[in-house]
Amino acid sequence: xVQLPGSVGVVKPQTLHFAQPLRLTSGASIADYMLMYETYGxxxxxxxNAVLICHALNASHHVAGLHAEDATGAGWWDNMVGPxxxxxxxxxxxxxxxxxxxxxxSTGPMSPDPATGKPYGxxxxxxxxxxxxxxxxxxxxxxxxxxxAAVMGGSxxxxxxxxxxxxxxxxxxxxxxxxxxxxxxAQNIAFNDVARTAIRSDPDxxxxxxxxxxxxxxxxxxxxxxxxxxxxxxxxxxxxxFGRLLRTQDYAFGYDVEFEVESYLxxxxxxxxxxxxxxxxxxxxxxxxxxxxxxxxxxDLTAALARARARFLIVSFTTDWRFPPVRSREIVExxxxxxxxxxxxxxxxxxxxxxxxxxxVRYHHLVAAYFDLIHAEQNQTQVAAPPVAPQxxxxxxxxxxxxxxAA
Amino acid sequence: xVQLPGSVGVVKPQTLHFAQPLRLTSGASIADYMLMYETYGxxxxxxxNAVLICHALNASHHVAGLHAEDATGAGWWDNMVGPxxxxxxxxxxxxxxxxxxxxxxSTGPMSPDPATGKPYGxxxxxxxxxxxxxxxxxxxxxxxxxxxAAVMGGSxxxxxxxxxxxxxxxxxxxxxxxxxxxxxxAQNIAFNDVARTAIRSDPDxxxxxxxxxxxxxxxxxxxxxxxxxxxxxxxxxxxxxFGRLLRTQDYAFGYDVEFEVESYLxxxxxxxxxxxxxxxxxxxxxxxxxxxxxxxxxxDLTAALARARARFLIVSFTTDWRFPPVRSREIVExxxxxxxxxxxxxxxxxxxxxxxxxxxVRYHHLVAAYFDLIHAEQNQTQVAAPPVAPQxxxxxxxxxxxxxxAA
Numbered sequence: 001x002v003q004l005p006g007s008v009g010v011v012k013p014q015t016l017h018f019a020q021p022l023r024l025t026s027g028a029s030i031a032d033y034m035l036m037y038e039t040y041g042x043x044x045x046x047x048x049n050a051v052l053i054c055h056a057l058n059a060s061h062h063v064a065g066l067h068a069e070d071a072t073g074a075g076w077w078d079n080m081v082g083p084x085x086x087x088x089x090x091x092x093x094x095x096x097x098x099x100x101x102x103x104x105x106s107t108g109p110m111s112p113d114p115a116t117g118k119p120y121g122x123x124x125x126x127x128x129x130x131x132x133x134x135x136x137x138x139x140x141x142x143x144x145x146x147x148x149a150a151v152m153g154g155s156x157x158x159x160x161x162x163x164x165x166x167x168x169x170x171x172x173x174x175x176x177x178x179x180x181x182x183x184x185x186a187q188n189i190a191f192n193d194v195a196r197t198a199i200r201s202d203p204d205x206x207x208x209x210x211x212x213x214x215x216x217x218x219x220x221x222x223x224x225x226x227x228x229x230x231x232x233x234x235x236x237x238x239x240x241x242f243g244r245l246l247r248t249q250d251y252a253f254g255y256d257v258e259f260e261v262e263s264y265l266x267x268x269x270x271x272x273x274x275x276x277x278x279x280x281x282x283x284x285x286x287x288x289x290x291x292x293x294x295x296x297x298x299x300d301l302t303a304a305l306a307r308a309r310a311r312f313l314i315v316s317f318t319t320d321w322r323f324p325p326v327r328s329r330e331i332v333e334x335x336x337x338x339x340x341x342x343x344x345x346x347x348x349x350x351x352x353x354x355x356x357x358x359x360x361v362r363y364h365h366l367v368a369a370y371f372d373l374i375h376a377e378q379n380q381t382q383v384a385a386p387p388v389a390p391q392x393x394x395x396x397x398x399x400x401x402x403x404x405x406a407a
Numbered sequence: 408x409v410q411l412p413g414s415v416g417v418v419k420p421q422t423l424h425f426a427q428p429l430r431l432t433s434g435a436s437i438a439d440y441m442l443m444y445e446t447y448g449x450x451x452x453x454x455x456n457a458v459l460i461c462h463a464l465n466a467s468h469h470v471a472g473l474h475a476e477d478a479t480g481a482g483w484w485d486n487m488v489g490p491x492x493x494x495x496x497x498x499x500x501x502x503x504x505x506x507x508x509x510x511x512x513s514t515g516p517m518s519p520d521p522a523t524g525k526p527y528g529x530x531x532x533x534x535x536x537x538x539x540x541x542x543x544x545x546x547x548x549x550x551x552x553x554x555x556a557a558v559m560g561g562s563x564x565x566x567x568x569x570x571x572x573x574x575x576x577x578x579x580x581x582x583x584x585x586x587x588x589x590x591x592x593a594q595n596i597a598f599n600d601v602a603r604t605a606i607r608s609d610p611d612x613x614x615x616x617x618x619x620x621x622x623x624x625x626x627x628x629x630x631x632x633x634x635x636x637x638x639x640x641x642x643x644x645x646x647x648x649f650g651r652l653l654r655t656q657d658y659a660f661g662y663d664v665e666f667e668v669e670s671y672l673x674x675x676x677x678x679x680x681x682x683x684x685x686x687x688x689x690x691x692x693x694x695x696x697x698x699x700x701x702x703x704x705x706x707d708l709t710a711a712l713a714r715a716r717a718r719f720l721i722v723s724f725t726t727d728w729r730f731p732p733v734r735s736r737e738i739v740e741x742x743x744x745x746x747x748x749x750x751x752x753x754x755x756x757x758x759x760x761x762x763x764x765x766x767x768v769r770y771h772h773l774v775a776a777y778f779d780l781i782h783a784e785q786n787q788t789q790v791a792a793p794p795v796a797p798q799x800x801x802x803x804x805x806x807x808x809x810x811x812x813a814a
Contacts, residue, residue: 026660126660186645186668187637193669194633196662197676201626203610219608226601227634230594235728238593244699251697253433253533255603255689259696261593262600269604282662289666290658292651321642321728 007074008040008065008082008089013105016142022100022135025290028125032114035139036105037061037097040081041089043144048378050093050145052136052172053077054153054160057228057284058276060104063096064089077154079359086367091375092149097139099132101283109279110211122208126283129156129291133163137171149374151310152176154356155323156284159291162331165308166293174374175310176367179320179356181327182301182334183292188322191231192285195224199278208279217278222269224281229268234319234352302334311341313370315363317355318348343370414481415447415489415496418472420512423549429507429542432697435532439521442546443512444468444504447488448496450551455785457500457552459543459579460484461560461567464635464691465683467511470503471496486766493774498782499556504546506539508690516686517618529615533690536563536698540570544578556781558717559583561763562730563691566698569738572715573700581781582715583774585722586763588734589708589741590699595729598638599692602631606685615686624685629676631688636675641726641759709741718748720777722770724762725755750777 015036021029038061043050053063055076064075064082081087081094098106101124109124140148151161151172158180165175184192199205202220206213230238242261257263297303312335316328325346332344347363349355355363422443428436445468450457460470462483471482471489488494488501505513508531516531547555558568558579565587572582591599606612609627613620637645649668664670704710719742723735732753739751754770756762762770 026658028660183651185642186649186651186666187640187642189651189666190633190637190645190668190672193666193672194630194637197633197673198605198630200662201630223601223605223608223630226597226604230597230601233594235592235594238597242593244590244593244596251433253435253693255607255693259593259596259600261597265597265600266604286660286662 006082006084007078010068011038011040011062011065011075012068013038013061015105016139018135018138018142020138022131022138024125024131025128026126030100030107030125033100033107033135034105034111035097035100035107035135037095037139038063038065038075039096039143040064040094041092043093047144047146048149049091049375050095050140050143050148051087052140052148052151052164053081053087053094053096054132054136054151054157055096055099055102056153056155056157057281057288058272059157060102061096061098061106062104063094076357079357080364080367086364087152087371088368088375092371095139095143095145097136099127099284100135101127101280101287103277103280108277109208109283110277119209119211121211121279124279124283126286128287129159129163130167132287133160133167136160136164137168140171146171148172148174149378150174150176150371152178153180154178155180155353156288156291159288163291163293165310165312166304169307169309172310173377174313174370175308176313176315176370177328177331178315179317179323179328179353180314180331181323182294182331184289185327189289191227192289195227196282196285198223198227199281202278205278208282210278216273218270218273221273221276221278221281222266224269225272225276226265226269229265231322232352232354234321234350236319237351237354240350301330302337305331305334305340306338308335308338308340312343313367314342314344315356315366316344316346317351317353318346319350320353320355322353413489413491414485415472417475418445418447418469418482419475420445420468422512423546425542425545427545429538429545431532431538432535433533437507437514437532440507440514440542441512441518442504442507442514442542444502444546445470445472445482446503446550447471447501448499450500454551454553455556456498456782457502457547457550457555458494459547459555459558459571460488460494460501460503461539461543461558461564462503462506462509463560463562463564464688464695465679466564467509468503468505468513469511470501483764486764487771487774493771494559494778495775495782499778502546502550502552504543506534506691507542508534508687508694510684510687515684516615516690517684526616526618528618528686531686531690533693535694536566536570537574539567539694540574543567543571544575547578553578555579555581556785557581557583557778559585560587561585562587562760563695563698566695570698570700572717572719573711576714576716579717580784581720581777582717583720583722583777584735584738586724586727586730586735586760587721587738588730589701589738591696592734596696598634599696602634603689603692605630605634606688609685612685615689617685623680625677625680628680628683628685628688629673631676632679632683633672633676636672638729639759639761641728641757643726644758644761647757708737709744712738712741712747713745715742715745715747719750720774721749721751722763722773723751723753724759725753726757727760727762729760 059076151164158177199220202217204215205217245260294301294304316325466483558571565584606627609624611622612624652667701708701711723732
């Protein structure tokens, strides 16, 4: 295995088959499914150093390192996870998993429906953040991880981390939620719905069963991605990167690409439509829309978070207008009301929502410092290895009362 | 004529035919064209009380009042223009004109190309804000208006008002530019390009010649409008109006309309796709992209605005994230650098970009106060009626040095 400096090197995705049906929030079940995942680093003897990384809309289990067959395709959070990196794989056993319904190897709309032998397509059930967390808990069981040192994610990944603290309060010691929100705003839902409308109104969508027609709703997917992409960048960052720069000599008085920003967006849209499954786009944006842990508590987030036992690192970015700092602060305030340990940082970064994926030394130092504390605490408390028990939701070791803090 | 209280009542659009070719910024010409317009109030003997109202993307010449055949379709700025309203038609002669390339009666892509007898479609030339202003100047000539008391508009309409001060500096005394910008940002262009991509990639678009196929790219137009609509509203306003309200009893675990905001947006998109021409959408968004008076001055707006002679009322709205206050302030600062008379107000309104169209007592009082001053000044200076001279760009009466101010 090639060990690149600071990289986990060449990694190989693994799959696990789950034969026990998974009951979903919607009431439907998935009878039988596969999850694709990757691991980096070594699980310690106490099984106390495992970190779960949850992905957002278009990412996957491939968090860090390279695949042998694609020497350029580094994992989506390769700057965050690796030897000597903020989530240090010399210390932590890191797990990345492709969520149910995604299109990178785990069972999803493209997979054959056992009932018919044909791709699920439109018949793949709508899944929720909570369903993903349940499936991740089963993966944890299978890997012998009763309690995560941390569950971590950005954006939609942060929602999964938050959901873990509510669904399996004793199965994680730390929740790291970056550039996230306790629920989508009307504007967030609106952008999702426009993207879905673009996909569903593409004649090549065929009601979700385009696989049978040998086509893909590329036009709709491309428009969906363009819309999404605008919301991932800050206006300031777009102004800085592209401004009003032209690719043409001067105005061409037509509708083809003239401005750099058009070229960039169309390229992003076209590239995305080559590899991403349209049904997965619908499914994941709907999971985003539905996430709202306060819903069963009359909209009271503080009441909803009473169950949480983890300690928290919450990070937001000043120019993120998709999930702006005020949304992270809602989580922080609800946790503080319960006197929970929360470290909160608002990073003054120019890159909008995408900042959570980018190199920023203050951000990375903060996460590194937080994981240093998790590591130190682990060595101090000598967490015992609990027996591997599938679906365990109770009986986690007592938590250290020490407050985790980072600059 | 029915005179409703505070309304100009039932109005009748008029058309004017222009046989002299109009040379466009692109270098192309339109050989022969019609403009549709409406007027309200009476032109005084001195011809000094005329106000031109310029429309934005989806509006028209129908600024105020009602059409006999549609008793519900009040003009798009009916709350602003009428007897006793901020732009008081008891004092001012107000002109609304549908711009060239639009789809409400003036010559545009749907009109027959005299060369072929078939609709122009994709062959209709790209027009610019400057071209519209030139066409409006010819309309002014035809109406005997050598100098406007004011040229006024919101958003793209404000760009036209600003362009008037540069293209025909002596043909207007006041420029009223509301919720506008001296040029689009990269993000603004990006949203336009996604909207255009949605339209152009609709199979019913047929390269712009859908008229011949008896279809309309409704899916693309609807998506374009949904995107646009999100940018017209503030996130706060959307949260207030829709929040996460459901139209369904509870989550339905599907992709049809569930959230109120989805219902609203889809309705807006569908309605728009019933009446708006797709080629016009492309054309007007491109005119928005291209507007940049500083372009010929190396990006120096101050240098670009040196030509302006008018006095200005500039208004922005705090929650407008499409053309936020900082964009209006760029205009103000460039004018102040030339010691021009500028009244600037930033209105703390919750409604985002759309605020310029909505009732807001502070906003309307401000505009009313400004027009009171225009009216008073007019009576004081006894503006002489200059001879009607087509294409006159010089020779306007000396302007009063009195500074126009409003709360």
